[in-house]
Amino acid sequence: MAAPPDNEVLWARELHYGYGDSPALQGVSLGVREGGILAVTGARGSGKSTLLRCLSGQAVPSSGEVWFDGVPVHTLGPASRERLRLDRFGWIDSSPRLVPELTAWENAALPLLLRGDGHRAARTAAREWLDRLDVGGCARRRPAVLSQAQRQRVAVARALVHSPDVLFADEPTAPLHQPDRAQVLRTLSAAARSHGITVVLATHDLTVTAQDLTTDEAGATLADRAVTLADGRRVTTRPAHGQEAEGQSACSLSV
Ligand SMILES: Nc1ncnc2c1ncn2[C@@H]1O[C@H](COP(=O)(O)OP(=O)(O)OP(=O)(O)O)[C@@H](O)[C@H]1O
Numbered sequence: 263m264a265a266p267p268d269n270e271v272l273w274a275r276e277l278h279y280g281y282g283d284s285p286a287l288q289g290v291s292l293g294v295r296e297g298g299i300l301a302v303t304g305a306r307g308s309g310k311s312t313l314l315r316c317l318s319g320q321a322v323p324s325s326g327e328v329w330f331d332g333v334p335v336h337t338l339g340p341a342s343r344e345r346l347r348l349d350r351f352g353w354i355d356s357s358p359r360l361v362p363e364l365t366a367w368e369n370a371a372l373p374l375l376l377r378g379d380g381h382r383a384a385r386t387a388a389r390e391w392l393d394r395l396d397v398g399g400c401a402r403r404r405p406a407v408l409s410q411a412q413r414q415r416v417a418v419a420r421a422l423v424h425s426p427d428v429l430f431a432d433e434p435t436a437p438l439h440q441p442d443r444a445q446v447l448r449t450l451s452a453a454a455r456s457h458g459i460t461v462v463l464a465t466h467d468l469t470v471t472a473q474d475l476t477t478d479e480a481g482a483t484l485a486d487r488a489v490t491l492a493d494g495r496r497v498t499t500r501p502a503h504g505q506e507a508e509g510q511s512a513c514s515l516s517v
Pocket residue numbers: 281284285286304305306307308309310311312313466
């Protein structure tokens with residue numbers, strides 16, 4: 263088992279994963295530098311969600327390695343992977359899954375409450391994130407009375423509230439309209455930069471990558487690198503604003 267390069271906080275080598283006989287990942291390798299923002303693009307069904315699930319320890323690859331901060335994630339048992347996900351990772355889905363019985367702030371505070379933080383500190387932190395995401399006014403409401411866009415912002419707050427080391431975002435702007443998408447992406451990228459959070463962001467929408475993802479209003483780069491999947495294989499790697507280069511099975515390439 264070769265150790266990953268020192269400058270990459272998240273590193274995967276030759277990942278394979280299948281659903282029954284149907285292969286979803288066929289030898290994907292990549293590395294992400296600490297604090298980097300990586301966009302994973304590709305058509306529907308190309309393997310983006312499966313890759314994020316393997317990288318985050320939600321799924322165990324049938325072969326290959328996933329290393330996070332020196333830890334071989336692919337060798338951990340279910341309890342250790344669950345602990346890692348709770349303590350060190352954040353996750354945003356394409357559709358917000360909130361606890362219906364809890365208010366918006368309680369949903370946003372969940373990662374802090376689950377790890378035993380005090381109620382008052384957790385509420386303060388959650389409300390700060392809700393304010394940042396323009397849903398501070400909804401803090402005491404339950405998900406059922408919120409719009410889909412408001413629920414997604416609450417889910418984004420929940421993913422960031424504990425300052426995770428890595429944020430995995432699987433089509434996070436799918437339920438949002440265009441102005442909301444740009445704002446949420448800007449908040450995500452600003453939070454990641456200011457807190458040193460590494461981001462792995464999956465999207466099938468190449469126009470999002472080109473227009474919203476790679477630039478904010480000030481023209482600053484949002485994604486540092488992008489990799490593209492096709493049929494479970496990595497086909498390209500490129501800087502967010504640079505020339506595309508062939509990167510098939512380039513396990514030494516940093517993204
Ligand atoms: N639970 C599952 N059972 C069987 N096959 C699955 C399952 N989840 C995904 N697949 C298949 O695995 C392949 C990769 O799917 P995956 O969801 O990882 O791709 P994706 O790029 O994220 O697609 P999308 O953009 O539609 O979410 C596809 O062929 C898909 O049909």
